[in-house]
Amino acid sequence: MSDVIVIGGGPAGLAGAIACADFGLDVTVIDEFLKPGGRLLGQLHQEPSGDWWNGIKESERLHQETKRLAVDIRCGVSVYNLEKEGHLWNVHTNSGVLEAPFVLVATGAAEYPIPLPGWTLPGVMSIGAAQVMTNVHRVQVGKKGIIIGANILAFAILNELQLAGIHVDRVVLPEKNDLSQKAGDPEEVMKSLLNAAHLAPSSLLRIGSRFMKNDWMRKIGLRFYPKNGMKVNGTPLQLRKAALEIIGSDQVEGVRVADIDSNGTIISGSETIYDADFVCIAGGLYPLTELAAVAGCPFQYVPELGGHVPHHSETMETPLEGLFVAGNITGIESGKIAMAQGTTAGLSIAKHAGKGAGAIDHQLQQAVQNVRTVRHEAAIQFNPEIDNGRDKMKELWDHLYIKNNDGVPREKLG
The missing domain is CATH 3.50.50.60 (FAD/NAD(P)-binding domain)
Structure with a gap:
């Protein structure tokens, strides 16, 4: 004993x-x-x-x-x-x-898991699983990936994937619904990310983030946030795009994404498919x-x-x-x-x-x-x-x- x-x-x-x-x-x-x-x-x-x-x-x-x-x-x-x-x-x-x-x-x-259609396909994993596979087991999770979910953990691990030579094509939000909750709300996501803005690689991002902490400035900033996103260490953070479905027959082949407004509402007719062979879901801890x-x-x-x-x-x-x-x-x-x-x-x-x-x-x-x-x-x-x-x-x-x-x-x- x-x-x-x-x-x-x-x-x-x-x-x-x-x-x-x-x-x-x-x-x-x-x-x-x-x-x-x-x-x-x-x-x-x-x-x-x-x-x-x-x-x-x-x-x-x-x-x-x-x-x-x-x-x-x-x-x-x-x-x-x-x-x-x-x-x-x-x-x-x-x-x-x-x-x-x-x-x-x-x-x-x-x-936290964020369920969405196609999330059981081989090649879909949590962001933490990607970290363990990359840094612990030394296994390449894929050649071109998409992260669904933008939070502090996601960006910390994004940097680790980049250090390992793994290409992450973009970071998008999950579709706003009862399951994704705040993770699908662009303003809530921006608010949480601003608390780590002092670590941003771009001086423009660091300076701009100071103004975004004001509520009405943040709403204006989201309204005019570029649809193609702003790059974080070379990877676009797209707060105005949401993942609707992970595409693939036997494994991940891509993600169906739509434009969203500053409230997270899907803009009809804006859907497109981005190629990917792996997807990381980042729902937080x-x-x-x-x-x-x-x-x-x-x-x-x-x-x-x-x-x-x-x-x-x-x-x-x-x-x-x-x-x-x-x-x-x-x-x-x-x-x-x-x-x-x-x-x-x-x-x-x-x-x-x-x-x-x-x-x-x-x-x-x-x-x-x-x-x-x-x-x-x-x-x-x-x-x-x-x-x-x-x-x-x-x-x-x-x-x-x-x-x-x-x-x-x-x-x-x-």
């Missing part, structure tokens, strides 16, 4: 395991993928400072540190249930049941929270964090004794923030396990502050109102819960 079981071997899980093991706790990490690292394994981009962020090297650094601390990492293991029995958590996996008094759930995020829900953790819908997230404190504890969370399960942010949260969760677990004496309180507060600092210094945010979302969760936690003398959060009465 371990002292701590970490579910998820990504940046949050590995950082949490390292922090726990540093205090002498026996830690087991389980992950369904064939190697540890999570989404780090697919990340490769240049930061505003000019430095390169190489996720594969970062994951290897974390992995080597877990080896040094004798953390037991088990890959290819899936978890399907999580329940408390007495003072122990039972973690049900495809290779048996594991027990521990402390569990850190660091399951990360999943991608949401927290992967099923295990915390199965465990009985209460949730709150916080759109600024990406959806429903488990109740948690700034020290990453939940209302359930011995259950902690870290990373994108708590809100969609970068790998660096996930690591900072993982370290915070690990220190919090060590404190609850009676490790570190009085000094750990100071370390824990420093870790909480470091999360804020990393967030403040982040070049981009997947959800621009992330600070508001974090404030909402903190207010909710402070309003609902109080710690007893044993340090365990209890729901306030009345």
Whole structure:
């Protein structure tokens, strides 16, 4: 039996395991993928400072540190249930049941699908799948592709595909409907992209984006947005075109696209077909929270964090004794923030396990502050109102819960 079981071997899980093991706790990490690292394994981009962020090297650094601390990492293991029995958590996996008094759930995020006709054809994939195939498996996803969906994640991975020599012909929106929601609304898409406009490769785009943050200027800008789009690193971003259908018999052959007005309404008679041999659908990310829900953790819908997230404190504890969370399960942010949260969760677990004496309180507060600092210094945010979302969760936690003398959060009465 371990002292701590970490579910998820990504940046949050590995950082949490390292922090726990540093205090002498026996830690087991389980992950369904064939190697540890999570989404780090697919990340490769240049930061505003000019430095390169190489996720594969970062994951290897974390992995080597877990080896040094004798953390037991088990890959290819899936978890399907999580329940408390007495003072122990039972973690049900495809290779048996594991027990521990402390569990850190660091399951990360999943991608929103945007269904449209033809999306089951071979050659259609999520934008995240294209990233993994390109950067992890070194497989060329195709020779000429189209991305359906324009968001921060899509453009980060677009750049990675370009670095690998893969040609992305254009980025278009999905058709506006109940399934695509904001992803098919040109104004909502522009609003979200403006929060990363300071990273635009063109000085014209950077300067122009400042004016577009005004509501009426944005509406004018969309009205006169060129139908052929504006190029991002050579790939046209076409906010006035929407994908209606992916064309092909046995595999992707093209995408049927129509012009749309500034409200996302299809302009009749404007349809055309663009050739492509692969299509990436970019619907954005949401927290992967099923295990915390199965465990009985209460949730709150916080759109600024990406959806429903488990109740948690700034020290990453939940209302359930011995259950902690870290990373994108708590809100969609970068790998660096996930690591900072993982370290915070690990220190919090060590404190609850009676490790570190009085000094750990100071370390824990420093870790909480470091999360804020990393967030403040982040070049981009997947959800621009992330600070508001974090404030909402903190207010909710402070309003609902109080710690007893044993340090365990209890729901306030009345």
